[in-house]
Amino acid sequence: MEKHGTIVYLEDVTVNFDGFQALRGVNFYVDHGELRALIGPNGAGKTTLLDTICGKVKPERGRIVFGAMTDLTRLEEHEIAALGVGRKFQTPAVFKNLTLLENLMLSLPHRRNIFSTLFGSLTPQQTDRIASTLEILGLLEKAHQKAGSLSHGEMQWLEIGMVMIQDPQLFLLDEPVAGMTGGEREKTGELLKRMAQDHAVLVVEHDMEFVRQTAQKVTVLHEGMVLCEGSVERVQGDPRVIEVYLGRGHPVDAHDSRP
Amino acid sequence: MSAARSWKRRLLAEIMLGALLIIGLPLLNALGILSDYYLNLFGKYLSLAILALGMDLIWGYTGILSLGQAIFFGLGAYSVGMHLMLESSGKGVYGEPIPDFMIWNRVFELPLFWKPYQHLFFAFLSSLLLPALVAAVIGFLTFRRRVGGTYFAILTQAIAYAVWLMFNRNELKLGGTNGLTDFKSIMGFSLSDPGTLRGLYLVTALCLVGSFLCCRWLVRSKMGLVLTAIRDQEQRLRFLGYPVATYKIFSFAVAGALAGLAGALYAPQVGIITPSQIGVLPSLEIVVWVATGGRGTLVGAIVGAVGINAARSVLTARYPEWWPIILGGLFVGVVIVFPEGVIGLPQQLGRWGRWMRVWLFERRGAGPGSVGGSQRGIETSKRPMLSEED
Numbered sequence: 153m154e155k156h157g158t159i160v161y162l163e164d165v166t167v168n169f170d171g172f173q174a175l176r177g178v179n180f181y182v183d184h185g186e187l188r189a190l191i192g193p194n195g196a197g198k199t200t201l202l203d204t205i206c207g208k209v210k211p212e213r214g215r216i217v218f219g220a221m222t223d224l225t226r227l228e229e230h231e232i233a234a235l236g237v238g239r240k241f242q243t244p245a246v247f248k249n250l251t252l253l254e255n256l257m258l259s260l261p262h263r264r265n266i267f268s269t270l271f272g273s274l275t276p277q278q279t280d281r282i283a284s285t286l287e288i289l290g291l292l293e294k295a296h297q298k299a300g301s302l303s304h305g306e307m308q309w310l311e312i313g314m315v316m317i318q319d320p321q322l323f324l325l326d327e328p329v330a331g332m333t334g335g336e337r338e339k340t341g342e343l344l345k346r347m348a349q350d351h352a353v354l355v356v357e358h359d360m361e362f363v364r365q366t367a368q369k370v371t372v373l374h375e376g377m378v379l380c381e382g383s384v385e386r387v388q389g390d391p392r393v394i395e396v397y398l399g400r401g402h403p404v405d406a407h408d409s410r411p
Numbered sequence: 412m413s414a415a416r417s418w419k420r421r422l423l424a425e426i427m428l429g430a431l432l433i434i435g436l437p438l439l440n441a442l443g444i445l446s447d448y449y450l451n452l453f454g455k456y457l458s459l460a461i462l463a464l465g466m467d468l469i470w471g472y473t474g475i476l477s478l479g480q481a482i483f484f485g486l487g488a489y490s491v492g493m494h495l496m497l498e499s500s501g502k503g504v505y506g507e508p509i510p511d512f513m514i515w516n517r518v519f520e521l522p523l524f525w526k527p528y529q530h531l532f533f534a535f536l537s538s539l540l541l542p543a544l545v546a547a548v549i550g551f552l553t554f555r556r557r558v559g560g561t562y563f564a565i566l567t568q569a570i571a572y573a574v575w576l577m578f579n580r581n582e583l584k585l586g587g588t589n590g591l592t593d594f595k596s597i598m599g600f601s602l603s604d605p606g607t608l609r610g611l612y613l614v615t616a617l618c619l620v621g622s623f624l625c626c627r628w629l630v631r632s633k634m635g636l637v638l639t640a641i642r643d644q645e646q647r648l649r650f651l652g653y654p655v656a657t658y659k660i661f662s663f664a665v666a667g668a669l670a671g672l673a674g675a676l677y678a679p680q681v682g683i684i685t686p687s688q689i690g691v692l693p694s695l696e697i698v699v700w701v702a703t704g705g706r707g708t709l710v711g712a713i714v715g716a717v718g719i720n721a722a723r724s725v726l727t728a729r730y731p732e733w734w735p736i737i738l739g740g741l742f743v744g745v746v747i748v749f750p751e752g753v754i755g756l757p758q759q760l761g762r763w764g765r766w767m768r769v770w771l772f773e774r775r776g777a778g779p780g781s782v783g784g785s786q787r788g789i790e791t792s793k794r795p796m797l798s799e800e801d
Contacts, residue, residue, distance in 0.1 A: 245647040
């Protein structure tokens with residue numbers, strides 16, 4: 153069953169870092185089951201936008217409405233996560249001293265209070281779910297290795313897997329393919345598309361090729377404001393977008409010059 | 412399966428160690444091989460080992476360096492000490508129904524907060540719950556505001572100093588710098604009777620084994636994973652939906668309760684508790700015990716606490732002026748050379764041996780430059796369990 157309507161709605165959100173306005177009155181929404189890419193030059197406020205949704209940064213003004221009328225700006229990070237917002241960071245953040253199995257075990261959607269942590273145990277279904285997630289990630293044979301022994305790309309996948317198994321309604325990713333090789337990018341794209349089948353995904357990405365392959369709709373941020381929104385082709389042809397990127401090179405060129 | 416075998420071997424070692432403490436040492440004492448003096452001394456070490464277990468839980472597993480564990484130890488020791496004072500009063504120099512030191516300080520009526528400590532049960536409960544409560548309050552005020560790392564360490568050190576100053580004052584009606592001492596009996600049994608001290612040893616050994624089993628259950632449950640995850644990547648855990656501050660408060664409170672239990676067992680066996688045992692320096696020493704034994708392993712904490720305290724007893728008698736230097740040198744040595752402590756020593760030596768072999772092999776065997784990378788590849792693929800430390 154596909155649900156319709158908005159999953160998250162930002163209304164006039166302003167973020168101020170000691171006088172620097174990272175976001176200026178942003179209005180923005182993501183629909184259920186949508187895969188949306190967020191692009192823009194450095195300092196446009198892309199990461200800040202993700203941070204405000206997941207509660208890491210509190211806006212000075214504005215509302216962030218999640219699902220049916222929950223204002224996220226009043227909640228703490230773990231409460232927002234428990235509501236169904238998953239976050240993947242730019243640099244891989246996994247528990248390096250725990251095995252892959254244990255990393256995923258902690259991410260399973262069960263109660264997070266102290267009592268159930270002390271006395272809870274895994275059900276067979278949960279074990280199956282961990283195994284199938286590891287299989288999707290292609291990391292099944294490394295299940296008992298410590299996460300610290302993985303390569304950069306594998307750590308990124310593990311973290312994506314951790315957020316996947318958390319089963320969020322909205323999945324926020326910050327530059328998931330940065331530093332990945334061509335093959336790794338392709339696999340990451342597959343993972344995201346798989347996620348987008350039944351979750352809303354909001355991904356910050358510089359790589360226009362990657363965006364073209366994965367996202368249906370693109371939002372361009374510039375200096376803390378939404379510049380334009382639409383399909384990849386429309387956005388790339390927009391004169392304002394071209395102007396914003398001039399001097400830094402066209403986004404496609406900007407990416408392709410990177411190693 | 413080698414993993415299963417090593418697990419069995421470890422279990423066997425643990426059972427043997429527990430049996431040695433609970434049955435072996437008292438048996439040796441009964442046979443006259445181990446004197447009452449040494450049995451009592453061991454009882455003191457074992458109570459300090461419980462303190463180290465708590466430190467390991469909060470520092471070794473959760474990764475929070477607390478430089479104030481001696482406060483909680485002191486609260487436990489003073490709780491039981493107060494009861495022992497009351498049990499002994501009337502038998503002192505003045506024959507008054509209140510402790511002698513109060514009379515020197517011109518206090519002639521038992522202060523209200525002393526009254527419940529007439530009951531041993533209350534005193535014991537207070538020795539566990541009061542430190543846990545104080546730890547929870549400190550934790551609530553700091554962890555919820557995301558005070559951590561060095562700031563938390565400095566803060567707890569400052570609190571330890573403040574508590575030390577406070578306990579030194581006579582106005583607190585806890586004996587000032589002299590502390591609480593001259594305990595006569597516990598539950599009617601004379602504390603100068605070796606039989607009572609043997610009983611106390613046994614209670615301490617049982618408490619240590621019990622605490623160890625509780626801690627082991629804790630760290631092997633999902634709680635252990637959560638605590639390790641806090642140490643590794645606190646933010647990731649928070650965005651997985653865990654209330655990280657609550658878990659930290661829990662871990663700190665459990666460590667506080669263990670420290671309190673240690674104090675409660677320490678006071679009657681040693682016969683004195685003074686502010687000098689609850690300040691900054693004793694708090695730092697606990698860190699050295701756990702680091703030397705091997706943090707992040709429960710057995711390591713026990714080995715460190717017993718080992719260093721035994722060494723102190725021997726060395727301070729022979730070379731008193733050298734002890735601080737030895738202790739400091741040990742700590743520096745452990746941090747630089749053996750970060751995994753005594754428990755990690757065999758593994759570390761094995762690793763060094765392997766590196767040495769690889770180094771020699773590279774030198775003698777293949778040509779320069781070509782081997783380095785592939786050699787390391789073989790190493791890691793053969794032994795996936797031995798990931799490099801970062």
